[in-house]
Each structure stands twice: as structure tokens, then as C-alpha cells.
Amino acid sequence: MNLEPTEEQLSLRATVRRFLQEKASVADHVRPLLDDPTGMTDAGWLALAELGTTGLLVPADHGGAGMTMVEAGVVLDELGAGLHPGPWLSSAVAATRALTRVPTAGETGKLLAGIADGSTIATVGPLEPAAPRPAATATADGDAVTLRGEIAQIADAAAADVLLVLASDDDGTGLYAVDTSSPYVAVTPRRSIDQTRKVFRVTLHDAPARRLGPAPAEAIQALVDDVLVASAADALGAARALLDLTVAHAKVRRQFGQPVGAFQAVAHLCVDMYETVELARGGVLHALWAADAATPAQRHRAALRAKAFAGRLATVGDTAIQVFGGLGYTWEHDSHLYLKRLLSWSALLGGPDSYLREVGSQLVHELNPQGADHEHQ
């Protein structure tokens, strides 16, 4: 057991942090892109690619760094802390893991190489659990394949060049690549609580597609877990950055002749935020490690817990606004952007209650398998 970061991870963190501070600050980059459906600039994306971040999870033989989710978590933590709005999570984590989790062939290598050098931006969907009917269906006619259907929710579709779609086909579920430039692909922005996260509905009108490979249930579960854990790492970054801003404010804001942080009532609110952030940090680090190093059951267990904690993590945003007072309630102040980032994580793929119930059921089943069997009869 060694839970300390390596020199390499510390240096990766410093590199990303410096880039975000100098080239993609909240005031000069994030706020101007709040209403932009892509949430990115070409220059900003190119810079992230040149730092080697877009290929972090891409295997080395496809031009990437072949690193693990622990390193991706370092980048995500910094992106969350900087409220970064671009498609990094979608392309460098979700799409990359889809291509490496699913046993694919064909153009996979080319896609991965494009993701690694930043020339291709990809996203993947749908990821919702247990949809009542398949969102998209593939039809093969000779060598030509088309997809039809509606993906209710998919991140970063406006920024993406390629959609990786999990669609039903004759063999079950397959992973398909669709170019967003196709006139048969309609991308519509969805209402989101968080303007730093871009979410869309995509309608496929017999859109031309390439089949990359079969997507067995366990591979899809692993992919969903990866996306949950990556999102948790991003949210953790947002929460700890907001904690830092709040504590800094409590040290300098003076009322009644003293810094407000000297009042125990305010100090204890800050400690409560710190407690929540530190509990989440352990969970996120463990889940990031488990994504590549643990058994599938341990990986899923850890991802489920990170997600189930999302509601509690969002209270860091609530409490921060309380400590900032009226200032924190203004549009001009960044608190609400952080709260919204935390709330969009809390709402992602279902609110916390269903995940907490699932953790509860899992606990009961682990301790009392007979009782759980009785439920299923």
C-alpha cells in the first residue's frame, strides 16, 4: 500500500495547472465559452494535445502515453479545479476507453492516433443504464451500415468529429463510429444546469456508420464505470478548488472587526467542506486505481460509491455560497459555476438516491445472500 503521488504525477499536475492558469483561466477562457456549444477553442485544444494530455490513456503503439486512470485523474482534477469546459473527458477518457475496453478492429488504431495527437475529437454514448429500448439500431446492407435512433444524452457532440455509438445489432450491441459532419446526424443542445458542460440530444436518420466491434455487457459496464470515475475526479477538483477559494475569503473578509474565518460558526463550515472533500478524495483515488488495477467487481464497487457520494460532494458548493454570503449569490462571482459543476456531476446518469439504494442493496446482498435471493423470487 502506497497512496502517495509519484514524481511523474506531480509534474503532470504542475504542467496542466500552469497551462490552465496562463492560457485557460475562468475569466478569460471559461466565461467567454459559457454559451458556446463546443466549449473549446482550436488553440486551447491544440495546447492540451501538445502537452501530451489527449493521448494519456492511448496505448503507446497508437501514439499515446499508455498511462492509467490514476494519471488521467490528475488531469481531470486540474480541469475540474479550473472549470474547464472542453471535450477532454469525452475524447481523452470516454472515447479512448471505449476503444480500448471494447475488442475493436478496423479503424480503431487510426481513431486512437487521432485522439492522441488532438486531430480527432470523439465522444461516446449512450451511457444511461438499462434504457427501456435501444437508443440506436444498426442496419447492415452489404458493406454499408447505417444507424437510426435517438441518443437522449451525449456529452460534447458539438465539439466532436466522431460519435462512438453503442447500438443494437444482430449480434447484440456493437460499437459504431459516426462522423458528426454527416447531414444524417442532428445535434441539439440539451438544457443543462452547468454551462461548463455541454450536453446534447443526437438524432440519427439512417446515418452512415462503421462497425468497430462487439460491445459485450461487461465492457459497457467497465466503460460506464470509467466515465463515472473520471467525472468524480473532475468534480473533486472543482470541490477542492472551491474550498481553497472559500478559506482564502474567510481569512481576509473582515466583519465586526475580525476576519469572518475567526468566528467558529464560519470556521466549522469550512471544516465541514474540508471533511467532505477529503472523504471524496480517498474514494476518487481508490476508484481511479481500481479502474485499471482491481478486479471488475472491485472496480464497479468503487465507481458506484464515488457516484453515490456525489450529492454529499455538492454540499461543498452550497456551503461555499453560504460562507461567501451575498457575494456568492452573484453571477459575477465564480461560486455558482463551481456549484453547478458539482450539481451536474450529482445528476449525471441519475441522481444520488438510486445509487445510494444500490450500494445499500449490495451491502445487504454481501452479508445476507439468502435474503437477497428471497427478494428476487
Added chain:
Amino acid sequence: MDFSFPPEVERFRTELRGWLTANLTDDTIHAARRGTADPHAFETVRVWNRALADAGWATVAWPPQYGGRGATALEQLVYAEETIRARAPLPVNVIGLNNIAPAIMQYGTESQKHALLPRMARADDIWCQGMSEPEAGSDLASLRTRAVRDGDSFVVTGQKTWTSLGHHADWCQLYVRTDPDAPKHRGISCLVVRMDLPGIEARPLVALNGDADFAEVFFDEVRVPADALLGPLNGGWQVATTTLSHERAGAARLYAEQRLRLEELVTDLAKTEVDGRHALDDPVTLRRLGELAVRVDYLELLCKRSISASLAGADGFASASLAKTVWGELGQDIAALGFDLLGADGADGRWAQFRLTSRALTIAGGTTQVNKNITAGRVLGLPRR
């Protein structure tokens, strides 16, 4: 980043688990639940402590020269996990082993070490710690019990309270004021005192659940031999803050205890019907259990981060102090759910009892509020008023 344990630590786990399976009886497990008020149970736990000590499993963190195993931090962590998982009783001298023994090892004379430590490990002697006073609770350094040097003795007068096992103890590690004119932290000394000296009276202090696990201890002109001094004269505060440099996994007890408690709750609920249906079929109950399960797991990870930081030479204080706060609130919430669902007499009244005693979790060993003040100042750097 690696959360897994090396094979030699897993071998340590297997060896300990095997020994516990072979030696820990149901009678001993039940004795642990009955507490110190029942003389038979108390004696059963002492016999268990002797068995542990004789097999080398009582003080794994102690160095070998004092009868320990010099266990590594990860072995200590596994020790806490396994003994709690097996429902082994807490050692009678838990405060002695973890808090008093380190000070004796660091400051004691050779004869003190050899006379006191092995008997403490076997629970042949029962130890108490004279710290809190009626006017010195959270603000411990303001203690007033005074010791005045008179020839070859200290003459001790004052009162201690919340003294665990005070009415059973053979020995007391006693903190006294030896220099009333010095700043409050600098006028305190530590004495190792036999409890049968004339002038000492220990009265059981009955807690809110009716049990008497604590005592009030009165000292009336008690003549204590001068060689009872542990550590430097007026250096008692540094003795009090001695931590066992080889005790590095104390935090593991925190999560292991709450995990067991939560598992016991699920086991009790599996036999329970609420409003005509299985308690565990209720989605609201499952949600509440899920919330507690996440917190137990996250407390475990927090504790492990603290241990890992100490191993890496970093400061594990921030996570350790936080873990204590989380542990207390979590224990109270588990107890509250148990009582909400099982009521006053479900599961033999266990959850009603714990609903009451769990109030101590955010008070004993430093209140949550004082702990938060310390975290606010020392970790977050917030100003003091």
C-alpha cells in the same frame, strides 16, 4: 498508487485469523459486550488478554524487547481489522497499551519498564489515566490537581474525573501541577502512582446508560514516592503528547469498528419486519444503509491515506484528526438508524443502548467541536479569535 497489500502482510493476516479462530470463544465475545460492570465478564476479558499476551498477540506494535512483535504499520492495520472483525474484546488496558506504555518506554527507568510493561500487557495490572478534571475537560492544560515536593515524596491533592477504570485500577498515570507559577502547559508533571496509596478514593461515575465504566478519583494529601516521576519535572505536557513512534495504524480501529457495527445492523435488520414487511425490502432503509456504507468505506480510505502519509514521512495529522470526527458522527448515525428501525427492545435492546452510548463518540478523546477548531487553525490556517 497502490491500494493492495504485499503478500507478507496477507500472510500475517492469515496467521492471526487462524489463531483467533482457534482461540476466541463465544463466551469471550459475549463478555466483551457486557462491559466492566459484570465481574465475571471482566475476569473473562482479563483471561483473554493473558492468552493474547502469552501467544504474542497482545501488543504487536511494541518493540520485541518489551514483548511485542515490532509489527509494521500495515501489519498493525491488519491486526486492528482482524481482531475487530472477529469481535475480540478490546483489551482491558487499551488506554494503557496505546497511551501510557509509550510514555513509559520513552521516559521510564529500566526498572519501571520491566516492572510495569509486561504486567500491563497481560492485564495483571489494570491501568487508568488521571487527566480530565471537573474544571479541565477540553482545556486539559488548565488542570489543578497539585503535587508539592516534600522530602522524598510528592504530596498530591485534587480530583480527577472521567477516569476510565479508575475504580478497578492498580496503577494510575497521573498528571499534576508541580509549578503553579509557570504558564499552564509548563507547570505540569506526570507521576506513576499506585492506586492503593492512603488518601486515594475512587468512586464509580455512573454514565447515562447506568453503567459505571468511569470513576471520579479523589486525592487527599497522598504521599507519592519521588521516583514515581515519569519524564522531566514540569515536562508532563510533552509526556502527555508522546505518541508511540512504532504505533502507526491506530486509525484502522476507527473504520473497522464502524464496519462491524454496520454489518451487525444489517444482520439484525434481516430478522426484522417493519409495518408488515421485511425491513431490508424498504427502499428508504436501503438508501440510508447505502449512505452509511459509503461513509464507512470512505472513512477506511481516509484512515489508510493517513497511515500512508505517515509511512512516506509526510504529516498524517490532518487526515487522522478528520477521521476521528468522521468516526464519531458515523457511529452516531448508524446507532440512530438502528434505533429508528429496531426500537427500544429489538435485538435485545442493543440499538437502544448504542443509541445512548454513541453520544460519547463525539465527546471522548476530545470533542468534535474542539477537533474542528484544531483543524480550522492547523490545517486550513484560519485565524484564531
